[in-house]
Amino acid sequence: MTSVKLKFKESSVSGKEGTLYIQVIHGREVAQVNTGLHIHKEEWDYENGSIVKGYPESGKRAKYLDIIRGKILLEKERMNRIVEYYENGDGLYKVADVVRRYREASCGTVSVFEYIRIQIARLQRLGKERTAETYGQMLNSLVKYRKGMDLYFDMIDTDMMEQYEIFMRVNHLCRNTSSFYMRILRCVYNRAVEEGITVQRQPFRHVYTGVDKTPKRAVTINDIRNIKALRLLRNPVLEFARDIFLFSFYMRGMSFIDIAYLRKKDMSNGFITYNRRKTGQQIVVRLEKPILDIIMKYTLSGSEYLLPVIERQDGTERKQYLNKMLLVNRKLKIIAGMAGIQIPLSMYVARHSWASVAKSMDVSLSVISLGMGHDNEETTRIYLDSIQTDQIDDANVRILKEL
Structure with missing residues (x-):
């Protein structure tokens, strides 16, 4: 059996911090491994072999001792795992083997x-x-x-x-x-x-790293009509949530983050051109009347953004987007009830619904994938060079005419 214990050596200089080290004993061999960590003798519990608990700590010293405790636990666990490695082998090892392996593992490492x-x-x-x-x-x-x-x-x-x-x-x-x-x-x-911090040991080979198929939630074209027909003039927050949902649908399932960061300069010559923030892929959408109606309804003068999701340019843009997304998704649940829709509405539902409606109208899968910016779809990659943008826009016109 091998013993691994934390030890403390006082400094020979009065008032100076002493050194914490790990003592390893195997058979009759004893080795000491310097941890490079230091504390005062008053902070060491000689009886229990640990840093004193309940010592009157305050301020920076308290934080320092907390860090030391964490590092000691980490180093002891590393040493114990190395011992366990040798114990699970043939058991024929020396203390020097443990210390050597520990120092090799510790050299230049980051937690x-x-x-x-x-x-x-x-x-x-x-x-x-x-x-x-x-x-x-x-x-x-x-x-x-x-x-x-x-x-x-x-x-x-x-x-x-x-x-x-x-x-x-x-x-x-x-x-x-x-x-x-x-x-x-x-x-x-x-x-x-x-980066050479560790060696490849394939630790993930026995855990699940795939993607399960989950039930996709989408609404029908009739549901979209019902959402559009809702009279929400007395509740501008609900109206805004509904209109942003419709805008996403009209824009071929545009994600909320892309809507939030859409700028006025992205609209030009009858098209909106933007790059998906998730993939970087460029998307070009022809401006149809329903899209323009919402833009004209909400565009604010003095803002570079096309729609008022981000309303201030003060370094809090990301927080504004997240807060507005939570608000919109919460209001969409209310809208679902008002429109008699059984599934909980969200901005993701708008995105998936465009694809679902397009599929029900026999729009090809390759056109749908490209229209939504799915640049990782195999079908999209195959047909990317042969599908014209106007085919996608024509598909969008067919869908919007159903409304």
């Missing part, structure tokens, strides 16, 4: 939580706010699973990922959500491998 935060900051610098948010959501989930305890990449293995998957299921995350978080974490892990 997983820290690395994910670095990636979030990188995505934000690149303007990929939505992707950064999903990384943050995954990190929050991982932190909960680890109960706040950080880890290193060499600690991530198939067992841990299977346990993390079980944790998410127990906490009522659907399989697509747990798979989504796994795919993000795998992306982070693979990037760390590319």
